[in-house]
Amino acid sequence: MVKRFGGVAAVNRVSLALEPGRIYGLIGPNGSGKTTLFDCITGVGQCDEGEIWFKGRRIERLKPHQIFHLGLGRTFQVIRVFPELTALENLLVVTTTDYAAARRRAQELLALVKLERLAGEFAGNLSYGQQKLVEFIRVLMTDPEMILLDEPAAGVNRTLLNELLDAVRRLRDQGKTVLLVEHDMKVVMGLCETVFVLDHGEKLAEGAPGVIQADERVIEAYFGR
Amino acid sequence: MVGQVVISGLLAGSLYAMVALGLGLIFGVMRVLNVAHGPMLMLGAYTTFWLFHWLGLSPYLSLLVSMPALFVVGVVLQRLLVRRVVDAPELSSLLLTFGVSIALVNLTQLAFTSDLRSVEYLTGAFILGPFAFSKSRVIACAFAILITAGAFWFLQKTRLGKAIRAVSQSREVAQVCGIDVQRIHMLAFGVASALAAAGGSLVAVMVAIQPEMGQMYTFKSFLVIVLGGAGNYPGALLGGLLLGLVEQLSSLFLTTQVNEAVAYILLVLVLLVRPTGLLKGRSS
Amino acid sequence: MKRAFLVGLAVVLVALALYPMQATGYGVRTMLQLFMWVALAQSWNLISGLTGYVSFGHVAFFGMGAYTAGILIGKLGWAWPAACLAGGVMAMVLAIVIGWPCLRLKGPYFAIAMLGLNEVLRVIVSYYEGLTGGGNGLSLPTLHASVPIYYAMGLVALAVTALAYLIITSRFGLRLMTIREDEVAAEAMGIDTFRHKLYAFLLSAVGPGIVGGLAARDQGYIEPLSVFPLITTITMIVMALFGGKGTIWGPVLGAVVLFAFQELVWARFIYLHQLFFGGIIVAVVLMMPRGILGVLQQKYNLPRTI
Numbered sequence: 001m002v003k004r005f006g007g008v009a010a011v012n013r014v015s016l017a018l019e020p021g022r023i024y025g026l027i028g029p030n031g032s033g034k035t036t037l038f039d040c041i042t043g044v045g046q047c048d049e050g051e052i053w054f055k056g057r058r059i060e061r062l063k064p065h066q067i068f069h070l071g072l073g074r075t076f077q078v079i080r081v082f083p084e085l086t087a088l089e090n091l092l093v094v095t096t097t098d099y100a101a102a103r104r105r106a107q108e109l110l111a112l113v114k115l116e117r118l119a120g121e122f123a124g125n126l127s128y129g130q131q132k133l134v135e136f137i138r139v140l141m142t143d144p145e146m147i148l149l150d151e152p153a154a155g156v157n158r159t160l161l162n163e164l165l166d167a168v169r170r171l172r173d174q175g176k177t178v179l180l181v182e183h184d185m186k187v188v189m190g191l192c193e194t195v196f197v198l199d200h201g202e203k204l205a206e207g208a209p210g211v212i213q214a215d216e217r218v219i220e221a222y223f224g225r
Numbered sequence: 226m227v228g229q230v231v232i233s234g235l236l237a238g239s240l241y242a243m244v245a246l247g248l249g250l251i252f253g254v255m256r257v258l259n260v261a262h263g264p265m266l267m268l269g270a271y272t273t274f275w276l277f278h279w280l281g282l283s284p285y286l287s288l289l290v291s292m293p294a295l296f297v298v299g300v301v302l303q304r305l306l307v308r309r310v311v312d313a314p315e316l317s318s319l320l321l322t323f324g325v326s327i328a329l330v331n332l333t334q335l336a337f338t339s340d341l342r343s344v345e346y347l348t349g350a351f352i353l354g355p356f357a358f359s360k361s362r363v364i365a366c367a368f369a370i371l372i373t374a375g376a377f378w379f380l381q382k383t384r385l386g387k388a389i390r391a392v393s394q395s396r397e398v399a400q401v402c403g404i405d406v407q408r409i410h411m412l413a414f415g416v417a418s419a420l421a422a423a424g425g426s427l428v429a430v431m432v433a434i435q436p437e438m439g440q441m442y443t444f445k446s447f448l449v450i451v452l453g454g455a456g457n458y459p460g461a462l463l464g465g466l467l468l469g470l471v472e473q474l475s476s477l478f479l480t481t482q483v484n485e486a487v488a489y490i491l492l493v494l495v496l497l498v499r500p501t502g503l504l505k506g507r508s509s
Numbered sequence: 510m511k512r513a514f515l516v517g518l519a520v521v522l523v524a525l526a527l528y529p530m531q532a533t534g535y536g537v538r539t540m541l542q543l544f545m546w547v548a549l550a551q552s553w554n555l556i557s558g559l560t561g562y563v564s565f566g567h568v569a570f571f572g573m574g575a576y577t578a579g580i581l582i583g584k585l586g587w588a589w590p591a592a593c594l595a596g597g598v599m600a601m602v603l604a605i606v607i608g609w610p611c612l613r614l615k616g617p618y619f620a621i622a623m624l625g626l627n628e629v630l631r632v633i634v635s636y637y638e639g640l641t642g643g644g645n646g647l648s649l650p651t652l653h654a655s656v657p658i659y660y661a662m663g664l665v666a667l668a669v670t671a672l673a674y675l676i677i678t679s680r681f682g683l684r685l686m687t688i689r690e691d692e693v694a695a696e697a698m699g700i701d702t703f704r705h706k707l708y709a710f711l712l713s714a715v716g717p718g719i720v721g722g723l724a725a726r727d728q729g730y731i732e733p734l735s736v737f738p739l740i741t742t743i744t745m746i747v748m749a750l751f752g753g754k755g756t757i758w759g760p761v762l763g764a765v766v767l768f769a770f771q772e773l774v775w776a777r778f779i780y781l782h783q784l785f786f787g788g789i790i791v792a793v794v795l796m797m798p799r800g801i802l803g804v805l806q807q808k809y810n811l812p813r814t815i
Contacts, residue, residue, distance in 0.1 A: 082695075093687050
């Protein structure tokens with residue numbers, strides 16, 4: 001897949017193949033094209049060349065909301081909760097199903113991350129970590145098959161982080177596919193089964209965490225050229 | 226016939242380009258859609274009128290007064306009001322500048338009444354072969370080109386100009402580079418207002434001056450920005466010329482009244498086809 | 510608390526319903542105008558307050574309704590209630606025509622497009638002189654129907670407010686608000702923002718359409734300047750902003766307060782009046798962007814049903 005901005009290819013001929021029931025990591029130095037890749041996959045950006053397949057369908061020309069309804073959800077690098085809606089409302093807007101069922105699910109999810117008592121609080125008033133959790137469970141409201149997480153560990157304290165990681169593992173156990181972009185190497189190495197490395201918009205390496213860590217090219221990309 | 230129309234279009238377009246550049250500066254630097262841009266032009270026109278009326282000052286000399294004066298007005302407006310909504314949702318800055326524009330127009334109406342004014346300065350036309358061009362249009366175009374060139378020289382060659390371009394591209398990075406973003410915002414607003422004022426002074430000899438005259442220019446400037454791409458300064462030039470051309474060309478086929486709607490239809494068409502502008506602009 | 514409010518509301522409604530029996534013709538016509546402004550401000554609220562997409566050209570729907578009703582009554586002899594409803598329908602049609610291309614645009618571009626809408630409509634009206642009377646305007650057969658129109662306007666104002674209530678308390682309304690909060694995230698969360706914006710836009714056009722027709726009937730005469738004036742848009746916006754955009758009762762509050770002010774103080778000084786409104790817009794945006802009710806809502810954590 002290729003995505004260009006002006007004359008620069010932010011994503012240059014990157015190919016990824018993902019299988020269900022696994023956790024994948026996407027790493028690379030800043031500016032390597034990770035979020036752009038996410039944007040293209042989720043329809044927020046349009047790739048210039050290439051194809052994206054999901055569950056047997058080509059999705060690169062679909063709009064974000066259509067992609068979401070196919071079962072692919074994402075969170076954002078900069079938290080995007082709806083500040084003037086309550087935590088509960090943030091979750092409710094996502095589904096179109098019967099209100100009562102939606103409400104139940106929302107409350108389930110809130111309980112999952114121990115935020116039930118904040119259900120009626122405006123999302124904008126919550127702490128950073130709490131907002132992050134809300135964004136996380138919001139994506140789970142419709143039980144998507146694949147979830148893209150953009151820097152889930154950023155700015156999150158250790159306890160919360162562990163809960164988040166446990167939740168991700170549980171999702172994997174349910175057969176979902178998770179792809180996360182992350183800078184925190186400990187998280188990536190401890191959580192992901194396969195890691196992709198991007199550098200300057202190109203795929204540099206792919207493999208198990210241990211292999212990637214030892215790869216010279218990866219080390220060079222991160223620490224010096 | 227066509228040649229005449231094309232050149233007329235370019236003449237008019239150069240004015241649009243200059244005024245639109247101002248609006249583009251504000252949008253590029255601050256992401257603010259300045260609905261009060263038209264009133265700035267209007268104030269420039271009135272400045273020229275009164276200087277001509279009281280002192281007999283040539284409209285073209287009055288540029289030396291209207292531009293700095295409105296520069297100051299722009300800076301003050303930005304400092305006092307616009308600054309507070311630069312980071313707010315776009316709705317806020319839109320409404321704010323809308324409110325300011327209403328206030329300016331009505332203040333002018335109170336001060337000067339809405340009687341039509343005009344500056345009778347230059348009449349007649351230059352004849353060049355088969356073409357005839359109204360003198361005031363040609364001279365206005367010449368000045369517009371001069372001023373716009375000056376503006377570009379400023380943007381490209383001077384430190385402040387480069388700072389403006391830097392902030393247009395990325396405020397955070399510019400800040401990190403030590404650029405005083407606040408000052409740049411004020412400067413951009415001031416320059417933009419000066420450009421609008423120049424437009425006003427130049428059209429003062431060509432059209433009827435009244436408090437609401439700016440509205441049309443606001444809209445057309447927006448149109449030019451859309452055509453040229455938001456944040457794309459050279460694009461504004463091309464957009465302005467294009468608008469001028471399209472208007473003049475369509476006047477061949479449509480009545481003058483419907484002509485006014487042409488700009489609008491053009492806008493909707495462009496936005497439908499290329500929401501980020503005809504040329505590569507920065508998406509907002 | 511809620512019960513008291515409902516009782517109070519009922520009392521007010523009954524009082525308003527009985528008012529024409531006691532009041533002078535002038536009083537009725539004044540109140541009728543107030544209802545009109547409530548309907549207008551509330552309609553503007555439906556699109557701009559909820560989705561954050563500022564509609565600067567909303568008066569276009571008012572004018573559309575006025576001309577539709579005017580032509581139907583004046584040239585085709587329709588009865589005014591049907592003509593006004595037709596005005597509402599035509600306003601919706603206009604909303605689809607305008608909204609379909611323009612709502613795909615991001616907020617600021619949409620605002621630009623709406624700014625020009627007024628001008629275009631005015632031009633179109635002048636062009637089709639045969640039908641619309643062009644710049645000379647259109648006269649309607651005289652009819653003394655202030656009281657029925659009073660009730661009609663009141664009904665529309667009530668209906669639009671009820672609509673606001675229904676929307677704001679529903680998930681549809683919540684989704685509209687997400688567009689205002691963060692459109693990218695809304696899309697990513699499966700919300701078809703375009704469709705939602707379009708529906709809101711359509712709903713916001715009906716009120717002005719019908720009310721435009723009623724106003725035309727009431728005045729008995731319409732011309733481009735009277736039905737497409739910028740001041741109408743300005744007033745709508747100020748009222749909704751002042752009272753609290755995005756709330757249910759905000760536009761009503763804003764309409765009542767500013768209309769009272771307008772009638773009592775400013776109507777005589779038209780430029781001062783507009784200037785004042787311009788100043789209020791600036792002041793509200795800077796100091797009270799959520800309007801009175803919005804601020805109260807935030808401060809006292811009031812439910813959204815305010």
